[in-house]
Amino acid sequence: xxxxxxxxxxxxxxxxxxxxxxxxxxxxxxxxxxxxxxxxxxxxxxxxxxxxxxxxxxxxxxxxxxxxxxxxxxxxxxxxxxxxxxxxxxxxxxxxxxxxxxxxxxxxxxxxxxxxxxxxxxxxxxxxxxxxxxxxxxxxxxxxxxxxxxxxxxxxxxxxxxxxxxxxxxxxxxxxxxxxxxxxxxxxxxxxxxxxxxxxxxxxxxxxxxxxxxxxxxxxxxxxxxxxxxxxxxxxxxxxxxxxxxxxxxxxxxxxxxxxxxxxxxxxxxxxxxxxxxxxxxxxxxxxxxxxxxxxxxxxxxxxxxxxxxxxxxxxxxxxxxxxxxxxxxxxxxxxxxxxxxxxx
Amino acid sequence: xxxxxxxxxxxxxxxxxxxxxxxxxxxxxxxxxxxxxxxxxxxxxxxxxxxxxxxxxxxxxxxxxxxxxxxxxxxxxxxxxxxxxxxxxxxxxxxxxxxxxxxxxxxxxxxxxxxxxxxxxxxxxxxxxxxxxxxxxxxxxxxxxxxxxxxxxxxxxxxxxxxxxxxxxxxxxxxxxxxxxxxxxxxxxxxxxxxxxxxxxxxxxxxxxxxxxxxxxxxxxxxxxxxxxxxxxxxxxxxxxxxxxxxxxxxxxxxxxxxxxxxxxxxxxxxxxxxxxxxxxxxxxxxxxxxxxxxxxxxxxxxxxxxxxxxxxxxxxxxxxxxxxxxxxxxxxxxxxxxxxxxxx
DNA sequence: TTGTATGCGTTATCAC
DNA sequence: GTGATAACGCATACAA
Numbered sequence: 001x002x003x004x005x006x007x008x009x010x011x012x013x014x015x016x017x018x019x020x021x022x023x024x025x026x027x028x029x030x031x032x033x034x035x036x037x038x039x040x041x042x043x044x045x046x047x048x049x050x051x052x053x054x055x056x057x058x059x060x061x062x063x064x065x066x067x068x069x070x071x072x073x074x075x076x077x078x079x080x081x082x083x084x085x086x087x088x089x090x091x092x093x094x095x096x097x098x099x100x101x102x103x104x105x106x107x108x109x110x111x112x113x114x115x116x117x118x119x120x121x122x123x124x125x126x127x128x129x130x131x132x133x134x135x136x137x138x139x140x141x142x143x144x145x146x147x148x149x150x151x152x153x154x155x156x157x158x159x160x161x162x163x164x165x166x167x168x169x170x171x172x173x174x175x176x177x178x179x180x181x182x183x184x185x186x187x188x189x190x191x192x193x194x195x196x197x198x199x200x201x202x203x204x205x206x207x208x209x210x211x212x213x214x215x216x217x218x219x220x221x222x223x224x225x226x227x228x229x230x231x232x233x234x235x236x237x238x239x240x241x242x243x244x245x246x247x248x249x250x251x252x253x254x255x256x257x258x259x260x261x262x263x264x265x266x267x268x269x270x271x272x273x274x275x276x277x278x279x280x281x282x283x284x285x286x287x288x289x290x291x292x293x294x295x296x297x298x299x300x301x302x303x304x305x306x307x308x309x310x311x312x313x314x315x316x317x318x319x320x321x322x323x324x325x326x327x328x329x330x331x332x333x334x335x336x337x338x339x340x341x342x343x344x345x
Numbered sequence: 346x347x348x349x350x351x352x353x354x355x356x357x358x359x360x361x362x363x364x365x366x367x368x369x370x371x372x373x374x375x376x377x378x379x380x381x382x383x384x385x386x387x388x389x390x391x392x393x394x395x396x397x398x399x400x401x402x403x404x405x406x407x408x409x410x411x412x413x414x415x416x417x418x419x420x421x422x423x424x425x426x427x428x429x430x431x432x433x434x435x436x437x438x439x440x441x442x443x444x445x446x447x448x449x450x451x452x453x454x455x456x457x458x459x460x461x462x463x464x465x466x467x468x469x470x471x472x473x474x475x476x477x478x479x480x481x482x483x484x485x486x487x488x489x490x491x492x493x494x495x496x497x498x499x500x501x502x503x504x505x506x507x508x509x510x511x512x513x514x515x516x517x518x519x520x521x522x523x524x525x526x527x528x529x530x531x532x533x534x535x536x537x538x539x540x541x542x543x544x545x546x547x548x549x550x551x552x553x554x555x556x557x558x559x560x561x562x563x564x565x566x567x568x569x570x571x572x573x574x575x576x577x578x579x580x581x582x583x584x585x586x587x588x589x590x591x592x593x594x595x596x597x598x599x600x601x602x603x604x605x606x607x608x609x610x611x612x613x614x615x616x617x618x619x620x621x622x623x624x625x626x627x628x629x630x631x632x633x634x635x636x637x638x639x640x641x642x643x644x645x646x647x648x649x650x651x652x653x654x655x656x657x658x659x660x661x662x663x664x665x666x667x668x669x670x671x672x673x674x675x676x677x678x679x680x681x682x683x684x685x686x687x688x689x690x
Numbered sequence: 691t692t693g694t695a696t697g698c699g700t701t702a703t704c705a706c
Numbered sequence: 707g708t709g710a711t712a713a714c715g716c717a718t719a720c721a722a
Contacts, residue, residue, distance in 0.1 A: 005484070007699055018709045023701060033707060048484070053461045054403040055699030058714050063399070065442070065462070073424035083418050086445050090455065095442050095462055097410070100431050110435065116398045117410070117440055139350070139393070221621045247621075254625035276566045276592075277622065280599035352715055363693045368717060378691060400715030403698050 006047035015043035026051060065095040066303055067118040068146075069111055069127045072100050075219055075247045076275050077292060078124070081146070084296025085122060092304050094119070101127045108132050115141050120307045122146050122299045125189050142306040146299045148190045155306070155314045157299045159290040161191050164319040165198025166205070168270055168288060169242060171321070173206050175328045177240040177268060182214040183227055183252065184244020192244045195272065199242055217248060224251025232259045232267075239268065240327075246271035246278050246287055249326075253281060264328045274322055283325035290319040351392040360388035371396060410440040411648055412463040413491075414456055414472045417445050420564055420592045421620050422637060423469070426491070429641025430467060437649050439464070446472045453477050460486050465652045467491050467644045470534050487651040491644045493535045500651070500659045502644045504635040506536050509664040510543025511550070513615055513633060514587060516666070518551050520673045522585040522613060527559040528572055528597065529589020537589045540617065544587055562593060569596025577604045577612075584613065585672075591616035591623050591632055594671075598626060614671045628670035635664040 012019045017040060024030050025040045032040075043049075057063050066089050073079045082098065089096045099114050101107045111128050112135070115121055120142035123133065133151055136143055143154050150156035172180055186193035196214055203210035217227035224243060231238065232255060243249040249271030253263065261267045263283050271278060274289035295317060302312045323329050357364045362385060369375050370385045377385075388394075402408050411434050418424045427443065434441045444459050446452045456473050457480070460466055465487035468478065478496055481488055488499050495501035517525055531538035541559055548555035562572035569588060576583065577600060588594040594616030598608065606612045608628050616623060619634035640662060647657045668674050 009699080019700080020702085020709060020711090021707085024708085027701085031707065036707080050457070050461055052403070052699050054399055054408070055714090056701075057399040058397070058403050058716090059699075059701040061701095061714075073418065073428050079418035079424045083445060083447075086443060087447065090444070095444075095459060097440050097442050098431060099435070099440075100428060102428075102432065112395070114440060116395055221625050225625060250622055250625055254627070257627050277595055280566050280570060280595055281626070282599070282602050353717095354715080364716075365694080365718075366692060369692085372717085374717095376691065381691080397715050400698090401717080403700085404715075404717040406698075406717095 005052075006049040008049075008051065010047055011040065011043045011049050014047060015039045063095075063117060063119050064093065065097055065118045066120050066122070066300070066307075067097040067099065067114045068122040068124070068299075069099045069101065069114065070124040071127055072102055075245065077219075077245065077273060080292035081124070081296035081299075084293035085300045086296075087293075088297045088300030088304070092300070094304075112136075115139075120144070120303045122303055124148070142303060144299050144303045144306065144312070146295065150314050155302055155312045157295060157302060157315050157317070159191070159295060159317045160319045161194035162198035162201065164288045164321055165195040165242075166202040167198075168286075168321050169199045169202035170206065171286075171323065172240050172242065172268060172270065172327060173202060173208065175240075175268065178208065179236065179238040180211070180240040180242055181231055181238040182211060182242050182244075183217055183224055183231075183248050184214060185216040185218070186214055187216075188219070195244060219245055219247060221247045221251035221254070224248030225255045226251070228252040228255035229258070232256065232261070237267075239266075241267065241269050243269065243271050246273045246275040246285060249285055249287070250275075250277065250281065264326050268328045269326045271326075278322075279324065286322065286324045286327035286329065288319050288321050291317050350397075351394040353394075353396065355392055356385065356388045356394050359392060360384045408440075408462060408464050409438065410442055410463045411465050411467070411645070411652075412442040412444065412459045413467040413469070413644075414444045414446065414459065415469040416472055417447055420590065422564075422590065422618060425637035426469070426641035426644075429638035429643075430645045431641075432638075433642045433645030433649070437645070439649075457481075460484075465489070465648045467648055469493070470536075487648060489644050489648045489651065489657070491640065495659050500647055500657045502640060502647060502660050502662070504536070504640060504662045505664045506539035507543035507546065509633045509666055510540040510587075511547040512543075513631075513666050514544045514547035515551065516631075516668065517585050517587065517613060517615065517672060518547060518553065520585075520613065522583075523553065524581065524583040525556070525585040525587055526576055526583040527556060527587050527589075528562055528569055528576075528593050529559060530561040530563070531559055532561075533564070540589060564590055564592060566592045566596035566599070569593030570600045571596070573597040573600035574603070577601065577606070582612075584611075586612065586614050588614065588616050591618045591620040591630060594630055594632070595620075595622065595626065609671050609673045613673045616671075619667055623667075624669065631667065631669045631672035631674065633664050633666050636662050 008019045008022050012022045022040050025032050025037045068085055070078050086096050111132055122144045124146045125148055145154055145156035182199050184192045186196040200210040215227050215231055217223040241252050249269050252269050256267050271285050271287035274287045278285040278287050305312045353364045353367050357367045367385050370377050370382045413430055415423050431441050456477055467489045469491045470493055490499055490501035527544050529537045531541040545555040560572050560576055562568040586597050594614050597614050601612050616630050616632035619632045623630040623632050643660055650657045
């Protein structure tokens with residue numbers, strides 16, 4: 001709204017046509033005589049006219065924009081997902097509005113406001129209350145859930161967690177580990193909860209007893225470091241640590257070194273995400289790769305489809321354990337095959 | 346645009362008042378009789394009415410939104426800055442639109458489109474051509490530059506680079522290093538260029554000869570790793586590596602280990618940014634801390650001021666070298682004082 | 691204190 | 707092919 005700019009009327013006048021014609025050439029809809037078209041284009045150019053997005057939206061009943069709500073951008077996870085989403089949205093000629101909830105509590109109103117400015121919305125994790133989700137659905141706002149289970153008829157885009165977690169935990173168990181700590185907060189995100197479930201399932205499948213509860217901590221390296229410091233400082237030491245993500249795992253590396261523990265000999269460690277740094281640290285980190293960028297992209301795709309009125313079904317993207325050195329594997333790290341095929345429905 | 350919703354007319358009718366009155370209570374502007382106000386509020390509630398953002402913007406000639414253009418969100422840098430910006434914008438009741446340029450070349454049009462949907466714009470690095478910057482200024486779009494020099498009367502928010510780089514390089518020189526490689530691409534970002542200048546200045550000040558040119562590489566750990574692999578594989582080995590950011594430095598750690606080099610004994614390393622992982626790796630990384638979140642916040646602040654019509658001057662935020670172990674310092678890491686006071690103008 | 695009327699800059703439905 | 711003109715939903719002078 002910075003330009004006290006030319007309007008469609010000015011262009012029409014200068015080109016000697018009506019605004020209807022200007023609108024037509026602008027959207028190259030309908031048939032316009034080539035020479036008329038050229039005159040309009042020339043006039044628009046000379047006046048440096050750019051159609052007003054607000055007016056266009058009001059008249060056309062659409063924003064040409066989509067939104068996404070996420071907790072924050074710390075760590076490598078959200079940034080990648082958001083980037084994939086943005087890419088898809090822009091490819092569809094839509095602007096993307098973001099809303100980070102941080103630790104804010106008054107989030108509901110912000111989300112509702114955001115919803116008023118877009119044609120559709122992607123909501124990650126548990127950033128938005130189920131009440132608001134329901135309100136939005138009731139108001140017919142096209143919605144796609146990301147990294148959280150679908151509710152009602154709202155589709156969700158997710159990555160597979162439980163099976164991969166079970167495979168990874170089973171692998172650790174196979175290495176002979178009998179005291180494996182789980183670092184991460186199942187209540188912090190649905191994904192973590194599913195990893196925790198898979199972790200327990202692997203123990204059960206092996207006829208072993210999993211720890212009663214996880215060692216709860218945040219998603220950052222500093223969180224993992226603090227949690228590990230406590231863990232390693234008291235009580236019976238675990239021989240392995242299953243971390244909810246790579247950042248946490250990296251924090252555990254630091255804590256383990258401070259305790260003079262050799263890795264993976266005295267402490268095996270696994271992460272999740274396959275960060276760029278996962279393959280750069282020593283020992284290289286055994287983790288689970290997941291298509292973060294695609295995750296965002298698919299969410300954008302589903303949303304665009306819903307906006308167009310097409311039905312959209314939930315999708316679960318496959319994940320893949322990547323065995324490197326930190327779990328105790330030797331010099332021949334190998335990748336597992338996909339833990340799951342892509343699932344629709 | 347999902348709700349075939351109630352309009353201000355519906356609310357007015359239901360409350361038995363005119364739309365002007367509804368508008369008044371909505372913005373609680375002017376004086377409205379308490380009981381009238383209550384009736385309107387009740388009607389709005391019952392109809393679940395939410396004012397149309399497009400219509401509001403069109404009538405009021407503003408978007409209540411701001412935008413930001415950045416290259417991507419990889420690494421820890423941009424994400425933090427964007428987060429700070431978003432926070433500030435939302436505090437001002439503005440939505441934030443993002444545009445990542447990735448490697449795209451047709452960026453100019455996207456930026457112009459974005460500009461049509463916001464009240465003001467922040468542009469990072471060299472994501473936008475100077476031509477477009479000029480166009481935007483000419484069109485009176487409030488603009489703030491971020492992590493790049495100001496142009497004309499457009500204010501910029503930056504962090505100090507040259508002095509801190511000189512201090513850091515001088516420190517390395519003080520440790521006795523005589524072959525220090527610079528890893529990073531001065532052409533990739535103005536900040537990197539200034540670090541390169543400071544790096545050279547320190548050599549000159551010590552009467553020593555700096556390398557003729559930098560070892561150019563991208564911003565990611567993988568880039569640093571590849572560059573370091575080449576560097577360490579051929580020619581005379583440097584005894585220290587000055588990296589343009591922490592991610593690059595982490596990549597160098599990996600390459601150094603593959604070459605069997607002990608750190609920092611056989612190779613000293615410094616980074617930039619003070620990532621969360623900088624203090625978690627072994628040896629802890631000597632780097633330069635800069636207030637990323639504030640950087641974004643200040644940009645938002647300046648932009649909001651400009652939008653309000655206030656004059657806004659450029660700002661340079663202070664940075665601070667953090668000496669840890671990777672540069673060869675012993676067990677008593679210490680922080681330097683601020684490299685600069687905050688500078689306005 | 692409240693209502694009337696007009697403008698904001700498009701799109702789209704009609705005629706011509 | 708092109709031109710009037712009515713929405714679109716709200717804000718706001720101007721009246722009352």
